[in-house]
Amino acid sequence: MSDDDALSELKKLTDKATYSRLQKDLNAVKNDVTALTEQITDALNAFTGQATKQARRNFKDARSRADGVMSDLQDRGSAVYDDLRERGSAAYDAAYSMEESLEDAITQRPLASVGLALGLGLLIGMAWRR
Numbered sequence: 001m002s003d004d005d006a007l008s009e010l011k012k013l014t015d016k017a018t019y020s021r022l023q024k025d026l027n028a029v030k031n032d033v034t035a036l037t038e039q040i041t042d043a044l045n046a047f048t049g050q051a052t053k054q055a056r057r058n059f060k061d062a063r064s065r066a067d068g069v070m071s072d073l074q075d076r077g078s079a080v081y082d083d084l085r086e087r088g089s090a091a092y093d094a095a096y097s098m099e100e101s102l103e104d105a106i107t108q109r110p111l112a113s114v115g116l117a118l119g120l121g122l123l124i125g126m127a128w129r130r
Contacts, residue, residue, distance in 0.1 A: 106113040
């Protein structure tokens with residue numbers, strides 16, 4: 001049943017005064033619903049605006065904290081890298097120094113060096129067999 005059919009049936013069942021009063025009440029309800037819809041829309045828009053502002057503030061705070069953490073991590077990483085580079089340089093220097101000492105010893109005593117190498121090889125081979 002459509003709205004027009006319902007209205008015509010209502011008009012038939014009621015007298016003119018009652019129908020007119022019902023029509024006014026129906027219009028008043030429609031106006032109230034329209035006003036309430038506008039109020040709800042305004043409230044939601046205000047809430048959305050506040051939520052958007054709060055979300056932006058939270059995002060800026062989080063970004064600032066993340067930038068701080070990244071800066072701190074970068075500083076720490078640079079310090080670790082520098083420390084490792086220094087240690088690596090010291091280890092390289094020590095290995096180079098040891099190589100030079102070994103080379104000098106072999107150059108000064110070639111037969112003793114060959115005999116030492118053969119002896120160590122023999123010991124390692126015997127230990128390996130067991």
